[in-house]
Amino acid sequence: DAGVIQSPRHEVTEMGQEVTLRCKPISGHNSLFWYRQTMMRGLELLIYFNNNVPIDDSGMPEDRFSAKMPNASFSTLKIQPSEPRDSAVYFCASSSGQGASMFGELFFGEGSRLTVL
């Protein structure tokens, strides 16, 4: 399997522009997670989906951020309008076997490095 695929790997944009990050999870995984990593705050969970349904978006910073998962093989994270403080590495991860008594390993993509000028 190719693993979790994220695009773009690098994005440089100007403040106020819309940014769309994309993720293709591992086939057969039923949970998908979006994380943001910065030096100051570490790895923060933004939102996660189970069977394409958003379960918890309490980590989404503000209304400028939105995430969708239209089908089991694709998800997007959108920032509109972008601000310099959104500069970070955004990771998508997928998992199978999540449940009340099961451990689900997270498989991460290589990340999308976003710089907002």
Add this chain to the structure above:
Amino acid sequence: QKEVEQDPGPLSVPEGAIVSLNCTYSNSAFQYFMWYRQYSRKGPELLMYTYSSGNKEDGRFTAQVDKSSKYISLFIRDSQPSDSATYLCAMSNTGGFKTIFGAGTRLFVKA
């Protein structure tokens, strides 16, 4: 107070040293305790996990969990330059959906 506290380091050791990495946490609902390893410009990868309290050994790596103290540790024996990476502790509740990560400790093993 953060749910998971981890010293970001950096930690620099000579090759062959024993490395000790630690995290503390505040949420007693956590049941699964993980260590992820992240190489530069890559995504984190699971190194090992433990359910509830106790020890788990995998080759040169040993994970310990003390739920009474809310303290977890990762020991690396005979450290190698290839172990140079950022090590992130992580925890989740029984449901496993919401995995919370520590800040990560940057480790450098010098040849």
